[in-house]
Structure formats: structure tokens, C-alpha cells
Amino acid sequence: MTTPPEVVAPPEGERSPVIEMRDISITFGAVRALDRVSLRLFPGEVHALMGENGAGKSTLIKALTGVYTIDAGEVIVEGEPHEFHSPAASQEAGISTVYQEVNLVPNLTVAENMMLGREPRRFGAISVRDMNRRARRTLLHLGVDIDPRSTLDEHPIAIQQLVAIARAVDVEAKVLILDEPTSSLDADEVEKLFTVMRRLRDEGVAIVFVSHFLDQIYEIADRMTILRNGKLVEERMVAQTTQLELVRSMIGRELETLDRLDCEAPKTDAETGVPVLKAIGLGRKNSLEATDLELFEGEVVGIAGLLGSGRTELARLLFGADTADTGELTFRSERRKLRSPRHAIDRKVAFSSEDRKAEGVVGDLTVADNMLLALQASRGWLRPIPQAMRTQLVDDYIAALDIRPADPHALMRNLSGGNQQKVLLARWLITQPEILILDEPTRGIDIGAKAQIQAKVAELAAQGLSVVFISAELEEVLRLSDRLVVMRDRRKIDERVNADVSVRDVLEIIAGEAHPEPQAEPQSEGATHV
Amino acid sequence: ADGSASEDDGTITMGFAQVGAESGWRTANTKSIQETAEAEGVDLKFTDAQGKQENQIQAIRSYIQQKVDVIAFSPVVETGFDAVLQEAKAAGIPVILTDRAVDVDDPSLYETFLGSDFVLEGERAGDWLVENAADSDVNGDGTVNVVQLEGTTGAAPAIDRAEGFAEKIAADDTIEVTASQTGDFTRDGGKQVMESFLQSDDTIDVVFAHNDDMGLGAIEAIEAAGLTPGEDIKIITIDAVKDGMTALAEGKINYIVECNPLLGPQLMDLAKKVLAGEEVPERVVTEEGAFDQEQAKAALPDRQY
Amino acid sequence: MSESSSRAARLLRHPLLWPVLALVVLLLVNVVVNPNFLNVRMQDGHLYGNVIDIMRNSAPVMLVALGMTLVIATRGIDLSVGAIAAIAAAVACTRIIGAGDEAALTTAVMAMTYAVVVCVALGAWNGFLVSVLGIQPIIATLILMVAGRGISMAITDGQITTVNNPFFSDLASGFVLTLPLAFLIAIAVLAFTAVLTRRTALGMLIESVGINPEASRLAGVRSRTIIWTVYAFSGFCAGLAGLVIAANTNSVNANSLGLWIELDAILAVVIGGTSLAGGRFSLMGTFIGALFIATLARTIPNIGIPSDLNYLFKAVVVIAVCLVQSPKARASLRVRRTGPPTSGPAPTPAPAPAPAKAGISS
């Protein structure tokens, strides 16, 4: 974990920065999101922007690219003071950006999403053939093998994220900004993204990279700027910073809870008890082949698999978010067909979706309303939650999950991505479920909070909560789960008690199944070409 | 226009494109035509244009396609029927206009026009007021202050009635229209506008409403203001539908100019004449009268609509 | 000192500030033209004056707009309210006429109850089309908008039906505690709606469904029931409005009763600050909006706008109100007044992009 790859010394002194942001401040109402923050970007470097959730990373990026108007401070582009007034203007100046939430249009095709605004034309008309061909080529570079003519919303969030990246790297840019591009990607995709990033860096592109995965930072970044609470902490060379120093800079104190989980993961005897949830032959046309699953009280079942392996689909079927075509579900001893999420919620099942923007956040409501939504929905509209109880619950969870700003009346859409994720987690914990299905719950969550959430899950499991845990980060799945389900090509291929399974084992299980089927995921085949 | 089809099987097929069903007057008109057609064995094809000229033109065009013997319609507006009338002429189908005229360059495009003269109606209302000017100056200030409740802005009856009325009252310079506002031919509209007039002006002597409904609305507003309609404020309206006649007989309205909707018999008569190849006059004015309170009491029992 | 300035700042940011201001300005225009405009006197034991008329005349639009507010909050729209109002009036009037004792209190009550029940059913029908069949609201309610007129004409046989029932008439022309009964009914429905949505969780759930339907579904919100309820409620409100309109003239004209009232109601909702894209709604705003529209209707004859200029006047007023309400328009005005922004206070950031997909507008 602490093996920083050798990095070329920064080209400081020799070359001047392509972009320099000096003493930038931005205020939203009473919130000072950025307070005299500076950033220097040199050509041919990967520059990591580090900080906790809500530190101001995304805001800094949006300030640079003209989404927000800067209150004070100046931006210097290639030696000249210059401020962008719209994303279009920054794009024209050679800044290509992937913003944090997938900002594509769901109703158009993948190819169109990639090429919008710069479609290849023939005789003045867009050439759909050329467009699709070019999109496909770019996608294949990233290891994504999908039909560019399919509409974007047919694809899971991870693919959408890759499409957004493909759109950004397809242009000739001087600066490439990637705000948490890897939050829902698997190791393979990340590796492919890094290959592309390295190539671009070598060509002289300046890259801004945001990620909460420290390993990724150490693998790819040369220099970094660390923010805390909207203020600049320092700028450092990655190679000269240990992880401990970095974390301390980011959160302002030592981090204790990081590696303490495996030791106290509770064990349950799955063999004797009655499962709280049992699925037999659960399946759905075109998305999941018949799958069996058992979940016991107090148990954490991790689901491992690569992108598109069907983990999300399984979770959705367990929750009734989609209706299953085949199979049956048994809750304790009650057999039940789930026709809508309500049925599952009535059986004390909770589900946090991987797509928080489309399926979680209710942006124009307050943090408090968002937190209490599921509980209120299950109580029915005639029984509002009493005021005292509201305040109590909301304040408790804001404190427990360290949500910032700690203001129950803040609008949800104004929260940073990671804090939104915490609110959504709180939404479900408040309902006191017996079964908790978490699909990528730590997506976009900073390192401190991730440990907090993992600890919380472990703690709840110890109290008897059953958890289904899905994450693109295999280590995390392994660390938390008592039992491991491995999926591939939309079906379950293996199941292990997680006492002695390692990441390598899981990868072998997945690879071992990889008969040379024509449909095999291209990602898993090209995994070694770095 | 030889009416060959009618000779084949003996029955006449008539396509009738009505304006709509926007008022009690209009439904009475429709009813009269439908009932007469049935009584006289005319096969009536009926459509209701819902107040839209384009619907009416489409209906007429479909009558041409269905090869009816004669087409009759009450134009939504006076202009713009040239093209479709030429198609009808080319197809040899005679056209009769009812209720409202059309404004075409070539008078041979239609056989005859049966209906009221809106300007004349306004003139009659004006005449009565001039004759009764002395009586109508209710508050005795030497001027007769009239407020006018107009019909739908831009509608032919509203324009013509206002014009006829204005022309006649010009003869007497004690009569003055002090306020005029559209009430859209509805009771609710008439009431709301009248309420406002009453609030801002307490010298109103006379209300002239372009139809009975607005007059009836005005009555409600006047009563709500604590005044007695027909005495404290005189009311003149046009149409003479049953509710209006009742109010007239009760003394709440002072004078109503009739606008007769019962065009059915005259229309069927004209249609038969046209198909038989007889000469018909270019303009047939419907027989209509006007009522004061005494005449209304006499006429009310026979009023059907 | 600082406390009073912060209170002023809070007032300046209050969402109802601009609608109220627009209403006040409109009233002022009337007073300038007619100094007696705001005068109110006692007559026959009740208050009488322009203001009282405005209250009474605002009742139908207010009622319809209250229902419309909730529908709009769920990202819907209800075009059928005018037709439903006409049906309510037609049902009530024909029932009153058909009853044994046309002038009795029970006749009026029975007829009105019957009419309102029919309207709730019609609203529920709209809700069924929208929530169960998933038809787009505008087209689902367009069906009843077209057919409903026909139904109400069929009920009255196309005739203007006049009724003589003093109790029915009181619905629009009666006074309680010197105030118009119709207005008090609208206020009562407003209060009822406010309690229904804000004292229960209904309001929050409606907003949640309107802002992000999919997230709400996954959170277990019964959006189907909510949408159904909201349309039924809109039918209820439209029915009441129809009764008030009919009572106002003691008659029903199936063809013109409530014609285009949906546009007025939507305008009232929007002037009140509720976005047509769904989500957060303001009942008080709708209340002000409806008063504004009734005042506007009174302004036209009061200041003597000729009939053929009515529309131009309305256009100017609507544009002015919208501009006053638009923060962007105000900001650009301010910039022009105070010169270039460099010297002034820190400019506000560009609005953050809405997280969810923008609906009709954002």
C-alpha cells in the first residue's frame, strides 16, 4: 500500500503553468465553499485534487470551467488573466471536463452523447455512420464494448461514467479534468483509464484528477493540491508524501478506524438458523439468470463481480425495484412476490441505489426531508413524524455520519456528492430495516467517511441486521462480508464463506469461469495489457 | 343547381354546418332546424364547428365529398369562405346561408341568405331609447347615461349591434354611452362587468346589452347593489329568449329586440325551392319583432325557447 | 439594529414578497384612476365595494387553482377543470329543477353534494389515466376537457338552465359575517388544503414525487395513490368552483361556464411562485395569485380599457409580473443601475444546475 511509484520531478521552473488559479473564493449564501484557494496546473502532469467530502473540490473545478462565477481571485490561463463564463467557453479554450455526477443526456444514444457539439459532418449534415464508428473506436480504447447506437439510459451508471470519460478524452485538449471518474469503476476499467491518462500526459496534457481512492492517487498522480473545509492546505509532490501524512492533511487529524474491521466482523452460523431472506431461481429476462441466495440474520453477504456482471440487477430484484420474471422470494417463512419496492419495505428491506442522482436524491427537498422520506412513506401520509422525533432523528444521523454542512434545512442538491450519499444511507438506517441492500454505498465517499460507514455496517450487522453489500472496490467487499457471492455474465458463479478469500482468489474465480464464450466481457480479457 | 340527386330517391340530403352551441339562442336554432328536417323528411347531415371556421370549412368539404344535395351553414365569420364555396359550386351543390352573411366577391357562390340583420337590431334598440329618452333619465340629471355590455370582441353581432345602436342614439345628444366593455355574451361576464360599472359610476341610467344573457347578468349585479332593475336602471337587450322574456314580463327589463332563432321552416322551404329550380330572393330577412313589457306578458305563454 | 436589518433581509427573500407587491401595485393603479376604488360601505347588512367584489369573484379561480397547485406539484397539469366545473353546475342545476321543491334547502344541499361527488369521481378518472395507465397528464385531462363539455351539454340538453333556489344562490351571492360566502368557502378550502398537506406528510410526499418520481418510488412512496388523490382533489375543487359560478348567475350555460378557467388557474399558481416543473408548491402564493387575477379582471372595466385592448393590457401585466418575479431580471436591472459589478457587492453565483432532469422548465 505504501509503495509510491517513481515520479518524474515536476517541471517547475522550466515550464510555466497552463492554468493558475489564485486566491479563489466562492460563497453560496452563508456557506463559504472556497476561501482563497490556489491551484497550479503544469502541462504533462497528473494533478490530484484531494480533500474530504465537501472540501470544495468540485466547486473549484466548476469555478475554473465557468459553471460558477468567481467572487474573488483570478484565473490565469497561459500567462493571461482570463475567466470563463460558461462551460462552453472553457471547452473552446481546450479544457475538457468530466463533472462529478454523470452529466450526459439519457435520451440520446451513446455515440451522440460522446459527439454532441462536434459531430462529424458530411455535406453539412451529421454523418451518423462516421459518428458511430468514431464513438466505437474511442470506447474500445477504454475497453468498453457496447453498441454506440444504444441509448444511454439502457446502461448502468458505470458504463455511463465511462462514456462521459470517453467524451472528454476524445477531444484535443490542453487540460483534462476528471472529477471522481473512478467512483463506480472496477480495477480493470480504472487501469484502462490510467493507460489513456498516461498517454495523454506524455503528450503534454495537464490532467486534474479527483478520487477518494488513495491507491489510485499514488499510482497515477504526480503532484497534488489538498483542500480542507474550502481552504487550501498545501501543494505537495505525491512521491514525497506518505499516506499517513496525506490523510492527516486532508482530515486534519489522525485516522484511527482504517484497518480495524476484519478483526471484529461478527460470525453467524449460517448452517443452523432460518434465513431472513431466501431467493430461489430469481431471474429476469435480459438482465439476470436464475439465481439462488440466502441471507441470515446478522450476516453481511458481499457480492463481487466485474462491471455489468449483474450485481445491481440482483439487488434490484431483491428489493422489488424491478419485478422478477422467475423465481420466488421467502422472507423468514413467508413467500412473497415483490411487485414494487413497497412490498419489500413492508418486509423491512432497505435498498440504497448506486445511481444516487437519478434514484436517490430528491434535490429540491431539505436534508431532513430526504432523510425521513422512506420512514414517512412507510408510515403513510396520515401519520406525520412528530416534530420532536424528526429533530431527534435528523440531528442524530447528521452527527453519526458527520454530514456537512450539519444543517437539516439545507437543500439536498447543494450538498457535495459524498454528503448526499451519507444522507441517503441515513434515509434507510432510520427505517430500522432487518435487511439492508447497499449498492455501491461508498461511491464517492471520502476515506474517513468510508471507514465510518464500514464500521457502521459492521456494527449494525453485529446487532442482527442482515446486509447485502455491493461495491466495485473488491477489498472493501472482502473486508466487510461474512460470505461472498461471485457473479459473472449476469449469473452467480460461486459462493464462499469469506474467511480466507483474497482479492486474487476472487479474480481467479471470475477468470476461471471465463470460457472463451463470444459474449465474454472484453474488460476481463484485456486486463493484463498495461 | 339542378337537384338531380333528390329526384333519384325523392329525399333531400342536406348538409348543415352549425357554428357551435355557444348560447341558448344557438341551441334553439339547431333544434328548430333538426326538428323541421325530421318533420319534412329531409335527410340532415349535421356538424357543429365548435366556433371554429376551419372546422366548418372541413365539414362543408366533407359534405361535398359525400355529394349531398344542398349545403346550408351559419358562417362562423363573414369572410374566408370563397374557396370552399367555389368547390361546392364546381360540384354543383347549391348553398344556403343562414343567420349570418358571408362576404364574397362572387354572389353566385350561394343561392340565398336567410337571417337577421344585426345592424337593424341595434338600430331598433337605439330607436326605442331615443323615443323613451325622457323616461330613461332615471336620476333626472338631464343626461341619459348608457353603459353598454358588448358581445365577444370581434364577433359580427357585437360589431353590428353596437354600430346600429350608436347610429340611432346620435340623434339625441342627451344620450351618451359612458362606458362599454365586453361581457362575452355570457351572464357571468355581464354580471362582473356590470358590478364594476356600478362601483365606479352611480349615474347610470340605462344598460344596453348585446344579448339577453348579459342583460340577465346585469340584473343580478344591479339587485346586489341594492337597486331595482327596470326602474332605477333601465335595461335594453336583444334576442328575446325565454328567460329574457320572463324578466321583461316581470319588469326587470324594459325592452327586448327579437332575434329569431327558429329558422328551420324557412330554411327547408328555401332548400326545396332551390332544388326545384325556382327563383329565390338573394336575401330573406327573418320575421322578427320587438317587445316591451306589456307585449312580453302577452307573448310569454307561447314562447318555446 | 442588526436584528432589524436581518429581518428586512429575510423579508426581501420571502417568496411571497413579489406576488404581494404585484397585487399592491395593481390595486394602486386602480386607486390612482378611481380614488374611491378601495371604498367599502355597509349595505343590506353586509359589506359592499370593489374589494368585496374582488374577493367574491376570485373564489372560483382560487378554488380551481388550489387543486391545480397540488396537481402541478406532482409534475402534472389538469386541463379538464373548466369542463368539470361545467358538469358540476349542470348536475346541480338539473337536480334542483328536477326536485319536488325547487326552493328548499335540502334540495340545494342534495344537489350540490351530488354534483361534488360526481366531480370527485371525474377527478379520480383523470388520476386513473395518469397514474395507472401512465398517460401524459396534459393529454389525459384533455380528453375530459373535450368530452366534459359535451357531457355537461347533454345533461342540460344544451339549454341555459335557470334555477330558483335562494340557498343555492347564496353560495355565490350570500354573505356571512358581512363577507361574501363564496370567498369564505375558498378560504375554508385553502385552510383545509393547507392542513391536509402541511399538517400531514402529504405535502412533502407530493413534492418528493414531483421532484424525483423514481427516487420516491424506491423510497417506498405510494406515488400512484398520491397522484390519484391529487387529481381527485382537483376534481373536487373544480366542482365547487363550478357550483359557485353557476350560483353567481343562478344558471348554467354548459358551453361557456368555466371556459379557459384552467389558464387563469395555472396563471394564478405560477404567479404564486409554484414551478410548473413540479416539486415545491406554495398555497399562500396561489391564494395571492388568484386574488391578483380577480383584481386584474376588475381593473379592466375600472380603468376603462376598451374591449379591444383587453388582451394587450393583460399581456403587459403578465410580462411585468413575471419580470418582477424573476431573480435574473431583477439582477440585470440592478447591475444596470449600479454600474459594472466590479465595484458592487460580490455577485451571486450562477444557479447550480438542477440535479434531476429538468421538466417543463427549470
Added chain:
Amino acid sequence: MSTATVNPGSASTWDRVRSFTPPPRYYPILATLALFIGLFGLGGMRYEGFSDPQVLLSLLIDNAFLIVLGVGMTFVILTGGIDLSVGSVVALSTMIAAKTLQMGWSPYASITAVLLTGTVLGLLMGLLIHYFDIQPFIATLAGLFLARGLTYLISVESISISDDTFTQLAFKTVYIGEYYIRWTAIIALATVAIAAFVLARTRFGRTVYAIGGSESSAMLMGLRVAFTKVGVYVISGFCAALAGLLFSLYILSGNSLHAIGMELDAIAAVVIGGTLLTGGRGYVVGSLLGVMVLGIIKTLISFDGTLSSYWIRIITGLLLLAFVVVQRFATRRRS
């Protein structure tokens, strides 16, 4: 599509035709088309003279203006907006044409004046909507009042058009065998074709869809949101003016009461044609079909001719209901 390659020899054209399934995004349009044909067949069985191809051509002639309105409205609705002003702009256009011709302007000057007015009105509304953040419904409602008000300002009474160029254009028919069509219909179809091309094959068109999908994303993707959003209202204004010209050719007069509520017909046609009011999905060809469906419902009723005023409304509503419900079920299977 990916099937049927086991035996290349037998994979005849017929097989490919048989196994062809259109992409789901075309389902609403195909359903509309199928239902339209169904309605036409129903009329043909019930009413004599209905199955005449001329009935179809007459539908095009009688609805030419509505088709053009629908085209403009499609652009606006695809961005997630709405334009309520189009009916009034049609009335204003007929009035400007009639008045200017009456004043002795050349027909070309008159046509230019009409198109310019509509375009400028559209531009104004677009600017209000985009730069002042006024909801489209309200901005265009103000536009509705404004255009109608201007119409009254020009003249309260209706004015006939007797200009030679106009009348010739209005009456000129093109014969296809024994059937005829008028120039207005051809202009309308040409508008549809141009609009379909613009939407499918230009950056402007694709941006329209992108804005409808997510305006904030489109903005972050650096697309020309302002230009496009204002642009669709300009297009709608232009189309409304063009529709107004077609309407004045249709009725050869200017009148302040024309086209009241026509915006609802246009919106209904667009939505029936499968376009989502929330934006981002739909095609102009669908709107053309939507207009034809509304038209054929009217034609069915006038061929029947036995319905009273209120049954006409009820039956229209019922047919509309049957149509949207069937269409809904036909397209539902995809999800």
C-alpha cells in the same frame, strides 16, 4: 437483427424482413400510424365515400396550417418547453396579411411582414424564457395575450383577402391522377421534411434533444444551450407565422377571432404523435401523424352527420381516449 446467420444461403431478404424489429424508440410513431390506418379503415367500412384517397388528401389540405404549427411546437416541446402563443400568432398573421394587402402592399412584402412578425415574437418569448428564467408556459401565455391584442389593435372587424397572388395560391391545385392537392399542403409537407432533417442531422437539432434530456447536462457538456433554447421559440414563432399564412390562404381573410384555442390542437397533435411533454423524445413525423389523427376523428364525425352538438364532443373525447389508451399499451411492452 443478430439472429439468422446460421445458414447464410437461406437468409433471404424475406427472412431479414421477417426478423426485422424496429428500434423501440420508433414504437410510438408506428403505433400512431397503425391506429391511424385502423381509424381510416373503420371509416371506410362505415361510411360511403370515406375510403376515397381524396379524403386523405383533403385531410392534408384542411390541416396544412396545423401541420406547420405542429412542426414548430415539436421543436419547443422537445426541449421540454411549450408554446401557447401559436394560435394567437396565427390570428395575428392572418390579420397582418389581410390588412397590409388591403392597404395595397405587394403580396411579397406582406408575406415578409407576417413571417418577420412571428419570428420576432418568438424571439422575444425565447429571450424572456432563457435570459429571465420565466417559465415557458407563462411567457408564451403572455405571448398569446400580446398577439391577440395586436390583432384587435389592427382591426376588430374581419377583413377579406382579395389579392390575386393570394387567391391564385389558395386555389391552385396539383392533380395527381384524378385526385388533387393544394399548394398549402405541399408547403406543409416540405416543412415537415426540412424540420425532420434539421432535428436528425444538424447540431442544432441534436442539441434540441439534448436540452430536453437534461438542460443542465447540456450546459455542462458545453453545448449552445442559450442559442438553441431561444432558437426553438424563434422557429415556433416562424412556423406559427407560416401556419398563419397558410391559414389566410385557407380562409382568405383576416379575423381577430381566428384560431382561438388552436395551440391546444397543436399540442395535442404533437403529444399524440408520441412526443413526450417532458422533452427529449419524439419526432416531427409523429406530429404530422398526430394532426392526421385529430383530423380523421373530425372527418369521421362529419361523415356520420347524425350526432348532436354534445355527442360530437363526447365522441371526440372517447375516440381520443381509445386512441391514447391503445397507443399506450402498444408502446408499453418495451419497458
